[in-house]
Every structure is written in structure tokens, then in C-alpha cells.
Amino acid sequence: GQSLEQPSEVTAVEGAIVQINCTYQTSGFYGLSWYQQHDGGAPTFLSYNALDGLEETGRFSSFLSRSDSYGYLLLQELQMKDSASYFCAVKDQAGTALIFGKGTTLSVSS
Amino acid sequence: EAQVTQNPRYLITVTGKKLTVTCSQNMNHEYMSWYRQDPGLGLRQIYYSMNVEVTDKGDVPEGYKVSRKEKRNFPLILESPSPNQTSLYFCASKTGDSYEQYFGPGTRLTVT
Numbered sequence: 653g654q655s656l657e658q659p660s661e662v663t664a665v666e667g668a669i670v671q672i673n674c675t676y677q678t679s680g681f682y683g684l685s686w687y688q689q690h691d692g693g694a695p696t697f698l699s700y701n702a703l704d705g706l707e708e709t710g711r712f713s714s715f716l717s718r719s720d721s722y723g724y725l726l727l728q729e730l731q732m733k734d735s736a737s738y739f740c741a742v743k744d745q746a747g748t749a750l751i752f753g754k755g756t757t758l759s760v761s762s
Numbered sequence: 763e764a765q766v767t768q769n770p771r772y773l774i775t776v777t778g779k780k781l782t783v784t785c786s787q788n789m790n791h792e793y794m795s796w797y798r799q800d801p802g803l804g805l806r807q808i809y810y811s812m813n814v815e816v817t818d819k820g821d822v823p824e825g826y827k828v829s830r831k832e833k834r835n836f837p838l839i840l841e842s843p844s845p846n847q848t849s850l851y852f853c854a855s856k857t858g859d860s861y862e863q864y865f866g867p868g869t870r871l872t873v874t
Contacts, residue, residue, distance in 0.1 A: 660802075685861040694852060694865035695805065739804065743861070748793060748812055749820065750856075750863055754804035 654678045654742055656753035663759045664730050672725045672756045674740035682743040684716050684723040689737045689755070698725070698738075727758070735760045764789045766866035768853050774872045775843055783838045783869050785853030792858045794836040798822065798849040799868075805852065811836055812858060843873040 656676045664670040674684065683702040687695040701707055701716035701723060713726040727734055737755040744751055766787045775781055787794065795810035797820075807820030811830040825847055827839040836855075840847060853866040 683861055687863075692868075694867050695863075696865070697862040700861040741861075748858060749795060749807060749810045749818075750854075750861070751807065751821075752797075752805040754802065 654744055654751045656740055656742060656751070658738075658740055658753045658756045660754070661757045661759070663761065666730055666732060666760060666762050668730050669726065669728045670730060670758065672727075672738050672740075672758065674723050674725075674753060676721050676723075676740070676742050678721075678742050679745045680743075680747065681718065681721075682747050684714075685741045685750070686714055686725045687739045687741060687752070689739065691736070695739060730760050732760050732762065734758060764864070766853055766855055766864050768851075768866035768869050770869060771867060772870050774874065776874055777844055778842050781840050781843060781871075783840075783851060783853075783871070785836045785838065785866060786834050787836075787853075787855040787864070788834065789855060789864065790833065791855035791864075792833070793860075794830065794853065794855045795820070795863075796826070796828065796836070796838050797852045797854065798847075799852060800849050808838070808851075843871075845873050847871065848873050 658674045685700040686698040689695040699714040716723040739752045739755045741750045741752045796808040797805040809828040811817045851869045854863045856863040
């Protein structure tokens with residue numbers, strides 16, 4: 653089956669850079685994606701990596717190393733509004749359903 | 763506006779009283795799914811559907827039923843709710859091969 657590991661909590665200050673790691677074990681791999689969820693809200697899609705390397709979208713970047721079964725989400729120039737939970741996700745063995753990690757709670761302080 | 767809607771948003775019920783949480787999407791997505799979210803456990807998949815009349819169990823299907831009679835709707839049914847089904851529930855949809863999944867606003871269910 654699929655399993656994902658990510659830290660439960662990360663703290664940082666405004667303006668800093670933070671990296672949220674995700675390691676995965678999968679039977680079949682179709683890519684790694686990241687979602688953001690503010691407290692009480694719906695998760696929203698952030699990014700997706702199918703190939704090794706760094707994908708940049710504004711202040712957020714996501715990295716994938718398939719040989720290491722590892723990826724990370726990099727958040728730069730942190731703002732208070734970035735305080736949220738971040739989930740990595742992979743597809744199931746059939747390549748359809750999304751399986752999520754337990755999430756990392758990011759707290760940004762001033 | 764492209765969206766996934768869920769109803770009700772909040773529900774308090776008693777053990778054993780059958781309930782249905784509705785989910786509807788207007789994006790013509792083939793794939794729909796239900797998750798429950800509990801503190802420290804992340805998003806756990808209950809059931810998913812790859813298209814009309816096609817449903818499959820996720821990681822935590824016990825105590826739940828679903829149906830997919832129309833492409834846009836995917837209701838979650840709790841035939842006999844129990845307190846351990848108290849949770850935040852999310853419906854989601856996407857195109858079949860996509861990684862970008864759209865979530866509904868969530869339904870907070872309390873079973874006493």
C-alpha cells in the first residue's frame with residue numbers, strides 16, 4: 653500500500669524560509685502533490701511534481717527526488733497567512749485515488 | 763462558478779439515526795471521493811467513485827455507504843451512526859487522471 657511521512661509541526665517567523673519534507677512508500681508512483689488547509693477550511697491544491705526537480709510557483713516551490721522517495725515543499729518570505737496545515741499526497745496503486753499524509757501544521761509568528 | 767457543495771455543513775445527531783450527507787459538483791468530473799478528517803490522523807479516504815455506478819472502498823469504509831447514480835452527485839450515507847463517526851467530512855472531485863482535487867467546504871458531524 654501507499655504510506656507517507658511528514659513532520660507533524662513546523663514553526664517559523666515572518667519573512668523566513670521553511671521546508672516541509674515528505675517521504676513516501678508506494679506500489680507504483682505517479683507523482684507527488686501538495687495541498688494547503690487553513691484551520692476549519694477545505695484543502696486546496698498547491699502543486700504537483702511528476703518528475704525529479706524543483707517546481708516554482710511564486711513564493712512556494714516543490715521538489716521531488718524519485719530515487720530517494722522524497723519530496724519537500726519550500727515556502728519563502730513567510731507571511732502570517734501561511735499558517736496552515738500542509739499535506740503531501742500520492743495516488744493509489746491504480747493511479748486514481750489520492751492518498752494523503754497526516755499533514756504538517758505550520759505556525760508563522762511575527 | 764466551479765465548485766463542490768456539501769449539505770448540511772453542520773449536523774448533530776443521535777446514535778442509530780440514519781443520515782445522508784449530500785455532495786454535488788458542477789465540473790463534470792468523473793472521480794469523486796469522501797474523506798474524514800480527525801485530529802492527528804489527516805485525511806482518510808472513506809469511499810471513492812471513478813464514474814457513475816462505479817464505487818470502491820477507501821481506507822476506512824466501515825459504517826458508511828455511498829452511491830453514484832448521477833455524475834454530479836455522490837451522497838454519503840450513515841445507516842446507523844455511532845459516536846466514533848463524529849468527524850469532519852470532506853467531499854472532493856477531480857478528473858480521472860488529475861492530481862488537482864477540488865474539495866467541498868466540509869460537514870462537521872457530531873454523533874451523541
